[in-house]
Amino acid sequence: MSVGDTSPMCSRAGCRAGAVWRIEWRNPRIHSADRRKVWTACDEHVGYLRDFLAARDFPVQVSGLEVAGGAA
Numbered sequence: 001m002s003v004g005d006t007s008p009m010c011s012r013a014g015c016r017a018g019a020v021w022r023i024e025w026r027n028p029r030i031h032s033a034d035r036r037k038v039w040t041a042c043d044e045h046v047g048y049l050r051d052f053l054a055a056r057d058f059p060v061q062v063s064g065l066e067v068a069g070g071a072a
Contacts, residue, residue: 017042
């Protein structure tokens with residue numbers, strides 16, 4: 001990616017790959033039901049990030065990431 005590139009990157013620590021997945025989640029102990037946090041993920045890490053959140057009993061929803069101009 002070049003400087004100034006605004007393409008979403010994977011949220012996995014140390015990963016610099018472009019993201020193609022959107023992971024919406026919340027911590028029900030501190031977030032109200034209408035608040036959602038968003039991580040983005042590459043194909044390699046979507047399962048890891050989803051499982052990381054689900055293991056903590058956080059509500060998680062995974063969907064394809066859409067970027068300006070169409071789907072990623």
